[in-house]
Amino acid sequence: MRLPGRLSAAIAVLTDMETRKRPVSEALKAWGLNNRFAGAGDRAAIGNLVYDALRRRASHAALMGADTPRALVLAVAVRDWGEDPAALDESFAGDAHAPTPLSADEMARLIGQLPDDTPGFVLADMPEWLVPSLERAFGDNWIAEGQDMAGRPSLDLRVNLLKAGRDRVMKSLARFHPRETAISPIGVTMQAGPRDARTPNVTSDEGYLKGWFEVQDQGSQIVAALAGARPGEQVLDLCAGAGGKTLALAATMLNKGQIFAFDSDRTRLAPIYDRLKRNGVRNVQVRAPQPGALDDLTGKMNRVVIDAPCTGTGTWRRRPDTKWKLTPELLAQRRAEQAAILVEGARYLKPGGVLVYITCSILPEENDDQIAAFRAAHSGFAPVPAQDLWQAAFGAPLPEALETAEGGLALTPRLTGTDGFYVAVLKRD
Incomplete structure (x- = not known):
């Protein structure tokens, strides 16, 4: 699938979540079962689009002036994935699987920025009613905390010292370019990639099957x-x-x-x-x-x-x-x-x-x-x-x-x- 088709699929998944009130994991699974032609790379990309839309839902919606699945996914494509709005719109033309072309308002919003008076909870991508709690927890840093909470997480593993050491686990997973965790002395981490990057499937590795490590933040x-x-x-x-x-x-x-x-x-x-x-x-x-x-x-x-x-x-x-x-x-x-x-x-x-x-x-x-x-x-x-x-x-x-x-x-x-x-x-x- 090309990017326009993936965007359409992400819009469909978010619409399904909204209509059926189901968790994101269930909506993505249902889409995959109904669209078996999609490969693993396609499913990973669509999942990334959907999760990125939800992580920064408040700020994406504020930029677009709408909280619709289409508005959120278009915002992800430009704000998070770095697509040029004009080039994105051009790629929609003639693609039967693409979303409908951008409107003049959508184009203007996608090339714009959030205004200086944007509320803090929008910048933090947090529900507004939680602001007093977050201010109490983090003081002046609450917006920065929210913004980091809206990023993609790494994939972390805990080495099981009853069966293996960290060097052994890292060697087993070398194809995924693992690194030692910054604080945990028994942790291994793989940083999240950009755009359509796939999360390593470590649970199929022989080290996992032998009990050398567990997936654990x-x-x-x-x-x-x-x-x-x-x-x-x-x-x-x-x-x-x-x-x-x-x-x-x-x-x-x-x-x-x-x-x-x-x-x-x-x-x-x-x-x-x-x-x-x-x-x-x-x-x-x-x-x-x-x-x-x-x-x-x-x-x-x-x-x-x-x-x-x-x-x-x-x-x-x-x-x-x-x-x-x-x-x-x-x-x-x-x-x-x-x-x-x-x-x-x-x-x-x-x-x-x-x-x-x-x-x-x-x-x-x-x-x-x-x-x-x-x-x-x-x-x-x-x-x-x-x-x-x-x-x-x-x-x-x-x-x-x-x-x-x-x-x-x-x-x-x-x-x-x-x-x-x-x-x-x-x-x-």
Whole structure:
């Protein structure tokens, strides 16, 4: 397919999302099934157009004066992919699969710029109602944070030290030109390419099949390391999900001690069994959700890790459609769940035990506010200094900008080149 046909396909996918209220991944899959003539390169390009349109939806719409699929895709072609508007319009002529020719208004907008008085939330490509939260989290840098959150993410891998070293993984993936991650000492990264660049299919590599590495954002690797799990400890991973951080904790603990992996959603937990086997993990006991599943652990854990349910605002680079679906009601629901699970997690700690609270959110309501409220209601919990956590995990001083008011750590694309994450560690008396 030529670019005009790919643009038409991206418009169709966005229209399908809007009409059927379905996630972007489902809309792209449906288009691929209905258009089997499209090759892998075509599908990758169309996916990039759609995701780029959603990442910068507010600023694209402001430039075009419309929030329609056509307006967004045309803006991507020019603003993100560097196409010349006149040449783009010329390429539409005589192509049966191209969008209709550009109107005079579209041409004028595509060669123009956003005005100086463009609202900050548009420049940041964020929902307007979140501005107070973002200003509280990032101060004068909130627009820059939003702009970096609207970029394409890298593909990051965590080397499984139970089976391989980083050099071995990088050699196995040399055809994809991997690099070492900037912070995680066990990470490998492949930067996102421009325009129609394809994401490497690393899960078909023999190293993945042998358990040498897992796909995991560097930010997730960092917070797993900051959790500080040690060989021989008794650790409860209370929101284990598919097991990404469980696997990281097991490797940190050198397969020694015991990790209890639990999640309240049986479906979310299901993939963990195959992943544990592939990674060679032997110190994890999976607890399926059922009444009393964790009662025998009360007051016995050295460490409880809570990868809390959250709005996922830190993953907007990867899931930009969720950015525009987030509501105050959903945020309130997540906050209630987080407060409850912090209380639940604390009851499993032994005296002197450590509570690790993690979110993939950039909102203070889900991060520092939760820690402050928990500490106000539960005496006997003191924050472990962020500097100590960082020094123990990475053997280096803590970058000053990462520490939050409540002694937690906040990661973002602008600050650390990762997804957005938050971690706070509390020690029980």
